[in-house]
Amino acid sequence: MLESHDWVDREFGLTDLLPGPCLACGSRLGVRYPSGWLCAVCEWRVGEIPDGSIADGRVDVVYYLRYGDRIKIGTSANPRHRFASLPHDEVLAFERGGRLREQRRHAQFAEHRITGTEWFESNEALVAHVTELSEGVDDPWALFDRWVSRQIAQHG
Incomplete structure (x- = not known):
């Protein structure tokens, strides 16, 4: 046995x-x-x-941050570094994509956008979108790390 x-x-x-x-x-x-x-x-x-090129597995994401009753929709390939310079209470969700996806999300929720910023007033449609993105995801950072590791595995 x-x-x-x-x-x-x-x-x-x-x-x-x-x-x-x-x-x-x-x-x-x-x-x-x-x-x-x-x-x-x-x-x-x-x-x-890991060598430098593998350790820097690039994955562009659209991120959703909450600060008070506002939600920021932005994009980054290095969200940990980016968030260090942004005021926020919580990382709500990530979705894969770059500037084009970010622009689509800005257009999708444009009526709630705070003029001249990437911040949006919290609203039912945006909260529903974030809820859908985070469904089954306990920790958005774990999801991001999985995407990075897949990128490394595919291209390393």
């Missing part, structure tokens, strides 16, 4: 917590093989140091 268990572990790996966060995507979930660990999210070999 133990031989068959060992064979399955060698063939398919054993899913478990990584000894530390994945250096490529930050995930803590991994698959352990006799030859070592792979990240379960981006399949990066644990212990290998």
